[in-house]
Amino acid sequence: MYDLIILGGGPAGYNAADHAGHAGLKTLVIEERALGGVCLNEGCVPTKTLLYSAKIYDYAKHSADYGVKFENPSIDHAFVVERKNKVIKQLVSGVGAKLKKAKVDVVYAQAVIKERNAEGFVVTAGEKEFVGKQLLVCTGSNPALPPIDGLSDSLKSGYALTNREVLDLKAIPKDIVIVGGGVIGLEMASYFNSVGSKVYVVEMMNNIAGPVDREISTMLQKEYAARGVEFILGAKVTSIKDNSVSFEKDGKVSVIKSDYALVSIGRRARTQGIGLENIGVKLERGAIVTNEFGKTNVPGVWAAGDVNGKSMLAHTAYREGEVCINNILGKKDRINYNSIPSVIYTNPEVACVGETEESAKQKGLDVNIQTVTLKYSGRYVAENEGGNGVVKVITDKKHNNILGLHIIGSYASEMIYGAAMMVETEMRVADVQKLVFPHPTVCEVIRETMFMI
Numbered sequence: 001m002y003d004l005i006i007l008g009g010g011p012a013g014y015n016a017a018d019h020a021g022h023a024g025l026k027t028l029v030i031e032e033r034a035l036g037g038v039c040l041n042e043g044c045v046p047t048k049t050l051l052y053s054a055k056i057y058d059y060a061k062h063s064a065d066y067g068v069k070f071e072n073p074s075i076d077h078a079f080v081v082e083r084k085n086k087v088i089k090q091l092v093s094g095v096g097a098k099l100k101k102a103k104v105d106v107v108y109a110q111a112v113i114k115e116r117n118a119e120g121f122v123v124t125a126g127e128k129e130f131v132g133k134q135l136l137v138c139t140g141s142n143p144a145l146p147p148i149d150g151l152s153d154s155l156k157s158g159y160a161l162t163n164r165e166v167l168d169l170k171a172i173p174k175d176i177v178i179v180g181g182g183v184i185g186l187e188m189a190s191y192f193n194s195v196g197s198k199v200y201v202v203e204m205m206n207n208i209a210g211p212v213d214r215e216i217s218t219m220l221q222k223e224y225a226a227r228g229v230e231f232i233l234g235a236k237v238t239s240i241k242d243n244s245v246s247f248e249k250d251g252k253v254s255v256i257k258s259d260y261a262l263v264s265i266g267r268r269a270r271t272q273g274i275g276l277e278n279i280g281v282k283l284e285r286g287a288i289v290t291n292e293f294g295k296t297n298v299p300g301v302w303a304a305g306d307v308n309g310k311s312m313l314a315h316t317a318y319r320e321g322e323v324c325i326n327n328i329l330g331k332k333d334r335i336n337y338n339s340i341p342s343v344i345y346t347n348p349e350v351a352c353v354g355e356t357e358e359s360a361k362q363k364g365l366d367v368n369i370q371t372v373t374l375k376y377s378g379r380y381v382a383e384n385e386g387g388n389g390v391v392k393v394i395t396d397k398k399h400n401n402i403l404g405l406h407i408i409g410s411y412a413s414e415m416i417y418g419a420a421m422m423v424e425t426e427m428r429v430a431d432v433q434k435l436v437f438p439h440p441t442v443c444e445v446i447r448e449t450m451f452m453i
Contacts, residue, residue, distance in 0.1 A: 001026075001119065001120070001131050001132075001133075002026050002027060002028045002105075002130060002131065002132040002133070003020075003025040003026045003027065003132070003133050003134065004020050004025050004026070004027045004028070004132055004133070004134045004135075004136060004328065005027075005028045005030065005121065005123050005130055005131075005132030005134075005135050005136070006020075006027065006028065006029045006030070006136045006138055007030055007111045007113075007123070007135070007136070007137050007138060007139050007274060008029075008030075008031060008032075008037065008137070008138035008139040008140055008305070008307075009029045009030075009031030009034075009035040009036070009037060009095070009106065009138075010036065010037020010038060010039060010040075010138060010140045010305060010306075010314075010317065011036075011037055011039050011040075011305060011314040011315075011317040011318050011321070012037075012138035012140075012304035012305030012306075012307075012317035012318065012320055012321040013029055013031070013037070013136070013138035013304075013305070013321065014029065014035055014036070014037075014095050014098070014099060015317070015318045015321045015322065016136055016138065016304060016321030016322065016324060016325050017029045017099055017102065017104045018098055018099060018102045018104070019321070019322055019325045019326075020102075020104070020325050020328070021099070021102030021103050021104040022102050023325065023329055025325075025328070025329075027102075027103075027104045027105070028104070028105045028106075028107065028130055028132065029099065029104055029105070029106045029107070030106075030107045030108075030109060030111040030123065030125045030130075031106065031107075031108055032108070032109065032110045032111070033108075034092055035092050035095040035096055035099070035106070036088075036091065036092045036095050037140050037305075038140055038141065038163075038306075039314040039317075040088065040091055040092060040095070041088055041092070042163055042164045042167055043163060043184075043314075044314050045087065045088065045091060046084045046087070046088055046167050047163075047167065047184075047187050047188070047191075047345070048345055049080075049083065049084040049087050050080055050081075050084060050167070050191050051187060051190060051191055051345050051346075051347070053075065053080045053083070054075075054190065054191045054194035054195060054347070055194075055347050057073065057075045057194055057195065058194050058347060060073035061073055062385075065385040065386075066385065075172075075195050075196075077169075077170075077171060077172045077195060078170060078171070081167070081168060081169070081170070084167065107125050107126070107128070107130075109125035109126035109128075110125070110126070111123050111124070111125045111274060112124050112125075112273070112274055112275040113135070113274060113275030113276060113278050113279055114129070114275060114278060115278055115279065116279045116298075116300075117131075119131050119133075120132050120133040120134070120135075120300070121133075121134075121135040121279065121300065121301070123135070123275075133300070134300050134301075134302070134328055135300060135301045135302070136301075136302045136303070136304065136321070136324055136325075136328075137274070137276070137281075137288060137296075137301065137302070137303040137304075137307055138303070138304050138305045138307060138317070138321065139269075139270045139271070139274055139305075139307050140269075140270050140305055140306045140307060141267040141268055141269050141270050141306035141307065141312060142267065142268055142270050143162040143163060143164075143263065143264070143266075143267055143268075144265050144266045144267055144268045145162075145263065146265060148237055148238070148239060148240050148263075149238060149239035149240070149241065150239045150240050150241025150242075151240045151241075151263065153241065154240045154241055154261065155263075159240075159241075159243050159260060159261060160240050160260075160261045160262075160263055161260055161261065161262045161263070162262075162263055162264070163184050163188075163262075163264060166188060166260075166262050169260070172192070172195050172196055172197055173192065173197050173258070173259035173260050174197065174198065174258075174259050175197060175198040175199070175200070175257075175258040175259055176192055176197050176198075176199055176200070176258055176259060176260045176261070176262060177200045177202060177245040177256050177258045177260070177261045177262070178199065178200065178201045178202070178261075178262045178264060179202050179237050179240070179245065179261060179262065179263045179264065179265060180201075180202075180203060180263065180264040180265035180266065181201050181202075181203030181205070181207075181208035181209065181210075181231070181233070182208075182209065182210050182264065182265070182266060183209070183210075183342075183344050184264040185201060185203075185262065185264040185265075186201070186208060186209060186220070186224075186344055186346055187344065187345055187346060188262055188264065189201050189224065189229055189346075190224070190345075190346040190347060193224065193227055193228060193229050194347070198228070198230075198258075199228070199229045199230070200229075200230045200232060200245075200256055200258070201229060201230070201231050201232065202232045202235050202237055202245065202247050202256075203231070203232070203233050203234075203235065204234070204235065204236055204237075204265075205233065205234070206233050206234045207221075207233065208220065208221050208231065208233070209344060209350065211356065211359070212342075212344070212350060212352055212356070212406075213352060213356035213357055213358065213392060213404075213406045214356070214357065214358055215357065215371065215392060215406075216350055216352070216390075216392065216406050216407075216408050217350075219388070219390070219408050220344070220346060220348070220350055220408060223348065224346070232247065232249065234249060234250075235247040235248065235249040236248045236249075238253065240261050240263070243257055243258065243259075244256060244257040244258065245258065245261050267306060267312055268286055268287075269286050269287035269288065269306055269307045269308065269309045270306070270307060271283055271286055271287065271288060271307060272286075276288070279298055279301065280297070280298055281296050281297065281298050281301060281303075282296065282297040282298075284309075285309065286309070287307065287308055287309025287310075288303040288307050288308050288309075289308070290302070290303045290304075290308045290310070292323075292334040292335055293323060293324075293327045293332075293333070293334055294320055294321075294323050294324035294327060294335070295327070302324040302327075302328070303324075304317060304320035304321040304323070304324050305317035305320060305321065308320070310337060311337055311340055313340065313342060315340070315341075316335075316337075316340050319335055319340075320335055323335045336424060338354060338423065339353060339354065339420050339423040339424035340353070340420070341353040341416040341417060341419065341420040343412065343413045343416060345413065348387070348389055348408050348409050348410060348412070349407075349408070349409065349410065349411070349412035349413050350406075350407070350408050350412060351406070351407045351412035351413050351415065351416035351419075352404070352405070352406045352407070352416070353404065353405055353406075353416055353419050353420045353423050354394065354402070354403050354404030354405060354419075354420075354423040355367070355394050355403040355404035356394070356404060356406065357369055357392075357394060359404075360394055360403065360404070365396065365403070366396070366397045366398065367394050367395060367396060367397060367403060368394070368395045368396075368397055368453050369392070369393075369394055370392070370393050370395075370449055370452050370453045371390050371391070371392040371393075372390060372391050372392075372393075372445060372448060372449040372452060373388070373389070373390055373445075374387065374388075374389035374390060374391065374407075374409045374410075374442060374445050375387075375388075376444070376445045376448045377440065377441065377442045377443075377444050377445050378439075378440045379440040379441055379442055380409065380410065380442045380445070382440075383410060384409070384410055387409065387410070389407070389408050389409020389410065389412075390407070390408055390409070391405070391406070391407050391409075391445045391446055391449050392404075392405070392406040392407075393405050393406075393446075393449050393450070393453065394406075395429055395453055399426075399428065400428045400429045400430065400453075401426045401427060401428045401429075402419070402422040402423055402426075402427055402428075402429070402432070403423065404423065405419035405422065405423070405446070407419075409442065410442060411442045411443070415442065415443045415446070418443065418446070419446070429450045429453050432446070432447060432450045433447065433450045433451060435447060
């Protein structure tokens, strides 16, 4: 008998388990594959490991712009992958040690919710049954695989890849077609472009980066187009077979032959095959329906992370798991999805939080919009020869508080948390003007922008 059973050991699950264990709840985590989930094993961390190697390689190739000269830099892709695996192993081990310290039990097996009885929720894992008074579902998500002609066979043959397989390629492909211009697709386009592959990005929408502010995403697209990435927008992929990707654009069908095709059109909540129907958990578009407290429609059942389909980001999952545990412990807590930052770890980085120019207009908000070049920062100019990054701030005209902030440029990922704090606490422009930013830093431009609104 456990106070809490958690299905899934990804960011939502292991972080929630750590909090629950330290709070004194007898907690069990059931994980099918490896602690850390998609983020740690085949998502956030491994991709950033590859991207950092690519960034160093880019620096090496362009070092003469900064007065540093050496001959013919090269990248060892096999070594990069080997290092990626070492990083994953180290961090997965750290998660296990963290849960052990919190006195959390971990079982590696496929979990299925069997029923709810007088004692609690019965969950089978392998050949064993466990009972929990409360249940937290954190089963994450799987790659979305649309019914494209030939895709299934291409996945089996190894021509088509998902985010899992692409991270284990042994050699740099001569060319690769990336189906989907979202975060995963763009980050992989960034890596393979840097290491020498010819990269094609085929996207159904007329813009890349999904909900990212259009001005920012257009700047990113132009940056990578100038580096040789070919973007094919407003195109529908019709088949992936015979080592080629076929797509229809403006009524014309075209074909690109390539070494590989990466399918990265998003992810879908993993709710099938875990027994949710046995206890009547409500789903909507395949995801578990939760409120701002993490509650489902079934008392005692909670859900956090990708499985609720709200914001498929690891840091959202961390916070959602914490909110669930706090409410289980009787500490009323809620999550504010409006102030969750997002990052695309390309080079330059893109980081965003809050309203975009487009979303503000769609909601009929009366806003001020100010875009300022990062060249106002001495450090940015010193470290980015030819860089053209910007900060874009969206404020409410009536109350003059920060509704959204968007950055494209170096250090964007490390600055955005401050902007998220501004949105979360509804800081006004005058409040930010009074803050002292260290000099010389790139983040100073945020303060400069406030004086231009």
